Amino acid sequence: MDRPRLASIEVVINVASGSVGPGAPEEMARLLLEHGVKAQIHACQPAELMEQLRASVDAAPDLLITLAGDGTVRAAAELCGRDGPVIAPLPGGTMNMLPHAVYGVRPWPEALKLALETGSVRDLGGGCIDGSRFLCAAILGSPARLAKVRESARQGQFRVAFDHLRSAVQKAFTGRLRYQLDGRPREKAEAVILICPIASKVMDAQEPQLEAAALNPTGVVEILRLGVNAVIRDWRVDPAVDSQFCKRVRVWSARRIPALLDGETVVLKANTLIRYDPRICRVLMPPGEA
Numbered sequence: 001m002d003r004p005r006l007a008s009i010e011v012v013i014n015v016a017s018g019s020v021g022p023g024a025p026e027e028m029a030r031l032l033l034e035h036g037v038k039a040q041i042h043a044c045q046p047a048e049l050m051e052q053l054r055a056s057v058d059a060a061p062d063l064l065i066t067l068a069g070d071g072t073v074r075a076a077a078e079l080c081g082r083d084g085p086v087i088a089p090l091p092g093g094t095m096n097m098l099p100h101a102v103y104g105v106r107p108w109p110e111a112l113k114l115a116l117e118t119g120s121v122r123d124l125g126g127g128c129i130d131g132s133r134f135l136c137a138a139i140l141g142s143p144a145r146l147a148k149v150r151e152s153a154r155q156g157q158f159r160v161a162f163d164h165l166r167s168a169v170q171k172a173f174t175g176r177l178r179y180q181l182d183g184r185p186r187e188k189a190e191a192v193i194l195i196c197p198i199a200s201k202v203m204d205a206q207e208p209q210l211e212a213a214a215l216n217p218t219g220v221v222e223i224l225r226l227g228v229n230a231v232i233r234d235w236r237v238d239p240a241v242d243s244q245f246c247k248r249v250r251v252w253s254a255r256r257i258p259a260l261l262d263g264e265t266v267v268l269k270a271n272t273l274i275r276y277d278p279r280i281c282r283v284l285m286p287p288g289e290a
Contacts, residue, residue, distance in 0.1 A: 009039035010056035014068035069093025097136040119284035136199040141191025181246035189214035
């Protein structure tokens with residue numbers, strides 16, 4: 001087991017994020033001391049996060065702990081890269097895609113304890129797209145807007161979820177995609193979902209490829225059904241979803257492509273290449289996820 005050296009630790013906390021409260025910095029310091037380690041702890045407002053992340057990475061610690069949302073985790077991974085500090089991404093946001101994939105669905109103090117007591121350093125693979133990275137999943141195409149449906153439903157905001165679903169239906173079929181997996185014949189889809197090994201339910205966490213799912217609803221009824229499955233079930237059970245595996249994906253559209261990278265909304269070029277990178281960053285990961 002590759003246990004990390006923890007002589008220096010930087011902690012970046014978004015005190016305005018998700019499940020993070022004003023007492024989190026003090027609780028973090030206490031928990032770290034209980035495990036015999038000290039850290040530089042930075043409690044940040046959202047506008048301060050990127051500057052502090054850069055400063056913390058530049059300090060070259062043995063471990064960078066983030067307690068924030070998915071966007072902050074993705075930014076930390078991009079800044080650290082494959083040779084920078086090891087990352088421990090704790091759940092401090094709303095969806096917590098990577099923290100839950102790495103540590104399971106548990107409160108951040110339990111995830112921290114698990115990481116410090118059992119974690120080893122592992123390379124984490126993911127997708128590279130237009131100079132950005134994603135570690136869990138990317139959704140390309142108009143149904144990317146369905147992510148807002150699921151997030152609102154998880155928060156119990158069902159009227160808001162319905163409004164997001166109605167908007168997604170109105171904007172569906174306005175920009176179908178053409179895509180090509182690993183040089184295979186080109187195909188068409190309403191959207192393409194790319195899932196990294198750490199987040200896939202059908203791949204081992206160390207498999208060197210992406211799960212690629214093409215969404216092909218044929219009308220409003222299927223969009224509505226897909227929206228319901230996105231809210232209450234695993235979207236893979238929907239018959240409008242076709243899954244395959246690949247290392248490179250080329251996606252074309254007549255216009256720029258709306259997308260979600262680990263829950264963060266972006267707009268991609270109309271001709272986009274996505275490739276799998278087996279070493280996006282290094283993560284302090286418990287043995288069950290190896």
